[in-house]
Amino acid sequence: MAPHKLCMIPGPIEFHEDVLTSMSTPATSHVDPVFVPIFGETIEMVRTIVQSKVAQPFITSGSGTLGWDMMVNLLEAGDEVLVLTTGYFGDHFAECLEVYGAKITYLRAEPGSRPSKEAIADALAKTKFKMVTVTHVDTSTGVLSDIKAVTAQVKAASPETLVVVDGVCSVGSEEIRFDDWKLDVVIAGSQKGLGVPPGLSIVVASPFAIQTFKDRKTPVPSYYSNWGKWLPIMTAYEARKPAYFATPAVQLIYALHTSLKLILSQPLETRFKKHADVAADFRQTVRGLGLKTVAQSEEAAANGMTAVWLPEGVEVAQLVPALAGKGVQIAGGILQGLATKYFRIGHMGISVMDDDRQHIKKVKDSLVSSLTELGYKN
Missing domain, CATH: 3.40.640.10 (Type I PLP-dependent aspartate aminotransferase-like (Major domain))
Structure with a gap:
């Protein structure tokens, strides 16, 4: 592609x-x-x-x-x-x-x-x-x-x-x-x-x-x-x-x-486990940056996406275009009254199942560099 x-x-x-x-x-x-x-x-x-x-x-x-x-x-x-x-x-x-x-x-x-x-x-x-x-x-x-x-x-x-x-x-x-x-x-x-x-x-x-x-x-x-x-x-x-x-x-x-x-060319259990593993790793990356997920526990955290609270001093209107400039489209929040307080990233399908595409790595790298550029210090 x-x-x-x-x-x-x-x-x-x-x-x-x-x-x-x-x-x-x-x-x-x-x-x-x-x-x-x-x-x-x-x-x-x-x-x-x-x-x-x-x-x-x-x-x-x-x-x-x-x-x-x-x-x-x-x-x-x-x-x-x-x-x-x-x-x-x-x-x-x-x-x-x-x-x-x-x-x-x-x-x-x-x-x-x-x-x-x-x-x-x-x-x-x-x-x-x-x-x-x-x-x-x-x-x-x-x-x-x-x-x-x-x-x-x-x-x-x-x-x-x-x-x-x-x-x-x-x-x-x-x-x-x-x-x-x-x-x-x-x-x-x-x-x-x-x-x-x-x-x-x-x-x-x-x-x-x-x-x-x-x-x-x-x-x-x-x-x-x-x-x-x-x-x-x-x-x-x-x-x-x-x-x-x-x-x-x-x-x-x-x-x-x-x-x-x-x-269906592989067992569904394999697919679900891969999504769970990638999601857990992504949440660990988020926590390593000093950020908090919207989901309050691991049991209540989805395997196909993650919502993350923004750190102090970084606005969603800054972060979304910063990642877009690096070739990664993410989403802002949509909860009434809180939409500007967090952002959302999907990790589903081929981005998860095909490691050779390096989609998840690109998201992580782009997120880290964008936050740094916006003045965030962990």
């Missing part, structure tokens, strides 16, 4: 050359016999990525946020929803669900931490929830939620409560065992740990979630997001048959197909 400014934000991430090449196909019909099996295999590989044998993937044109809207299929007006929020995206997921008539109970934690087991238990004892949502990695804070423990706790207290995981910033970089952990929904987007340009919304639903949709008492108040429209499409393509509701993003699905094949 030609030299370019590295995109080291928490998504979009750097794309493999083969992924980009796979988008350079000629104009292709979405019902072409060449494309149909590509889409079908892609659906199957998405199921594999979240380690499920029984879940139903939906791959549609849109951003990860469209996955929030798809929860309209599971909610009916007045349904109680417990939202475990660890930052900006947890809060806005709740805002989306309110549009569809959900009654939201927020369970917040201070920036860098996550709701406690005791707080969750107290909330579950007080209200019968239709759904509990949890952001696996909140991109605004770099906080990693323990979705295995949360799901076990929710299901023990209320087996029929749906557990919905926002995995937009975790799928492909964090371990997810959909079947073993009894998850009901995982929401993802193409542009983060899956290593594909933005434009695909991915939702994986359990058989229980699909049955909940089929058993609803009121019509789904949405057209494009309606699973009644999409289920026959996904089923048909997986059976290697063409079908049509809305035109899929053909070239992006080619790209996702290529990226998933690359990811």
